[in-house]
Amino acid sequence: MRARKVPAAALADIADAEWVDTSRRPYVEGGIAWVPVREGYSADTNLPERETYRGRGYHLVGDVAILHGEALTEEELAAIVEHCRPRGVVRVKGFIDAMRIPEVEILYGTAGEVRHREQGYTFFLDPTRVMFAQGNRNEKARIAALVRPGERIADMFAGIGYFTIPAAMSGARVHAMEINPIAFEYLQRNIMANHVADRATGELGDCRDLLSGVYDRVLMGHFDALSMLADALAHVREGSVLHVHSIGDMSETIRERVGEAGFSATVTSRRVKKYGPHAWHMVQDVTIS
Incomplete structure (x- = not known):
């Protein structure tokens, strides 16, 4: 090298x-x-x-290695440290309530705020305090490629800006909503760091109360998205597209909910990543007609 x-x-x-x-x-x-x-x-x-790394899977977020699942052995931890020389290694044991607050264990070194670069975007965050959807990397790139300049987009679960930043940098006007105050602070900071303050507006609170007007595209990157589909459908028109995330394929249920709202839709399902045994993180692209 x-x-x-x-x-x-x-x-x-x-x-x-x-x-x-x-x-x-x-x-x-x-x-x-x-x-x-x-x-x-x-x-x-x-x-x-x-040498090719063949150990326990992890994501390097900034200079901190993040992993999920079962506890590590001493050998697995040593292999990660040897491979990527991180400032710290953090195990995320799960996420707490709708604010998706990580429950973490610091296994090595120190953690705290990082500056993470990905696909030309900059994200500031503290992975011990807020969730970072590293596994959605390809989906972020897909959304950035799909949006068109001038589209009005609702990002109902914006987090620190995983989808907001790519969409805004592709020229969309993004209404970014986030309920977690800590994640919201990072969202605002990342909007400024990526120079999209003229196209992305962050708003703190429950997205169901913040949706306003009509959107060309609605990003619903949360596994509870289906329960809020009716709220989103109150702010779309013919030609609007919703991206509804779920565990497993929810196409038929989505079609039923769309029909109940007085619309019809074309629904296409895509796999985002493996979620667990026999379970996939899916996204349904829903085009309203």
């Missing part, structure tokens, strides 16, 4: 530099970071390639 040597404390400052190969992760040891370099730019050294 072609790399440049920089102080580890400077990683956030050079994250957007043209020479940084963002498809690869820096190697950090002590206070020094070896940052991958894109072709066509000079490098300080050529590091040997790492």
